[in-house]
Amino acid sequence: MDDYFPADYFAARAAFRARATDAELNAHAIGARGPNGETLSIDSAYLGSAAPRQLAIITGGIHGVEGYAGSALQQLWLAEFADSIPADTGVLLVHALNPYGFAHNRRVNENNVDLNRNALAAFPGPINSAYRSLDSWLNPPSPAPRFDDFIWRALPLLMRHGRAALAQAVAAGQYEFPQGLFYGGSRREASLEIFADLLSAPRFRNAQRVWHFDLHAGLGAYGRYQLLLDAPPTANEFTQWARGFGAQAVQSDHAAHATHYSAHGILPALTRRAFPAALTLAATLEFGTFGPATLLRILRAENRVHHHGAYNSSDAVRGRAALRDALAPHDSAWGAAVMAGGRKIFSQLRLLLAETRN
Numbered sequence: 001m002d003d004y005f006p007a008d009y010f011a012a013r014a015a016f017r018a019r020a021t022d023a024e025l026n027a028h029a030i031g032a033r034g035p036n037g038e039t040l041s042i043d044s045a046y047l048g049s050a051a052p053r054q055l056a057i058i059t060g061g062i063h064g065v066e067g068y069a070g071s072a073l074q075q076l077w078l079a080e081f082a083d084s085i086p087a088d089t090g091v092l093l094v095h096a097l098n099p100y101g102f103a104h105n106r107r108v109n110e111n112n113v114d115l116n117r118n119a120l121a122a123f124p125g126p127i128n129s130a131y132r133s134l135d136s137w138l139n140p141p142s143p144a145p146r147f148d149d150f151i152w153r154a155l156p157l158l159m160r161h162g163r164a165a166l167a168q169a170v171a172a173g174q175y176e177f178p179q180g181l182f183y184g185g186s187r188r189e190a191s192l193e194i195f196a197d198l199l200s201a202p203r204f205r206n207a208q209r210v211w212h213f214d215l216h217a218g219l220g221a222y223g224r225y226q227l228l229l230d231a232p233p234t235a236n237e238f239t240q241w242a243r244g245f246g247a248q249a250v251q252s253d254h255a256a257h258a259t260h261y262s263a264h265g266i267l268p269a270l271t272r273r274a275f276p277a278a279l280t281l282a283a284t285l286e287f288g289t290f291g292p293a294t295l296l297r298i299l300r301a302e303n304r305v306h307h308h309g310a311y312n313s314s315d316a317v318r319g320r321a322a323l324r325d326a327l328a329p330h331d332s333a334w335g336a337a338v339m340a341g342g343r344k345i346f347s348q349l350r351l352l353l354a355e356t357r358n
């Protein structure tokens with residue numbers, strides 16, 4: 001029963017569709033193509049009330065290659081939780097928000113955009129002046145040398161900025177360097193247009209309470225999960241998450257309290273704007289893999305060879321494989337931990353949905 005982890009994007013999509021046979025299923029085409037010219041889609045499944053008063057949204061794969069875990073968790077929900085939706089409740093699953101990134105084992109989309117920095121209310125995005133001074137370190141304009149200079153060059157930056165400020169400068173998002181890491185784009189990307197359209201469906205007009213879980217892999221301790229909120233710990237939203245899912249699982253990435261860093265244009269902000277009249281409880285659900293320095297080194301190497309090497313060069317193939325191993329480890333213990341965490345979260349969600357229905 002735990003074999004939900006897909007071999008690739010195409011297997012993930014087929015499994016999602018096969019498990020969602022009781023749902024209203026839609027495939028939303030994306031113009032980008034797969035590694036062998038295949039067509040790609042974002043797939044959505046809706047189950048439950050035709051006019052829900054409460055809605056739960058589970059999105060995955062906004063960071064492409066992180067979609068292995070996202071798809072596995074959505075399949076878990078479909079297999080084990082789909083038959084327990086209370087009256088007046090709807091559940092919307094959105095599979096592979098970044099199908100290009102998932103199919104190619106990249107974190108960004110077909111335009112090198114980090115979609116989880118692209119959900120801004122307006123463009124252009126804010127200037128990240130600290131990133132400017134880091135651009136030449138993060139995004140060297142050349143193919144990878146024989147010996148990677150990442151750590152050599154990181155040490156003085158760490159000493160100058162400190163760890164927290166450096167993480168904030170690197171990962172908050174930037175809107176000036178289209179080939180750089182954490183680039184948030186210059187307009188709303190097609191994936192987020194599709195997601196916004198799904199949320200604007202007339203049937204959701206009377207939703208009063210909206211839960212949104214955006215599934216990710218990478219940040220945090222190996223195999224452990226955390227719910228990251230952009231609300232401060234004093235907010236009502238934070239209290240509600242902590243009550244429902246346990247205080248130890250909930251962290252704030254609000255600017256003044258950031259556990260990791262506070263990012264611009266993350267997906268939960270779009271959901272909150274889509275339901276101005278509802279109580280919207282939107283969080284990033286992260287399943288940890290490796291430490292931030294390891295992840296950044298691998299992201300930097302993959303991005304560098306992507307822009308300055310050939311797609312099928314051995315360096316590029318190795319770079320994408322390393323990124324996949326970093327964000328979807330080939331390790332049954334990690335997979336089992338993700339599934340156990342997912343079961344716990346979805347069980348807690350089931351209780352909350354049953355408790356708060358009218």
Ligand SMILES: [Zn+2]
Pocket residue numbers: 063066116216217218
């Ligand atoms: Zn992510």
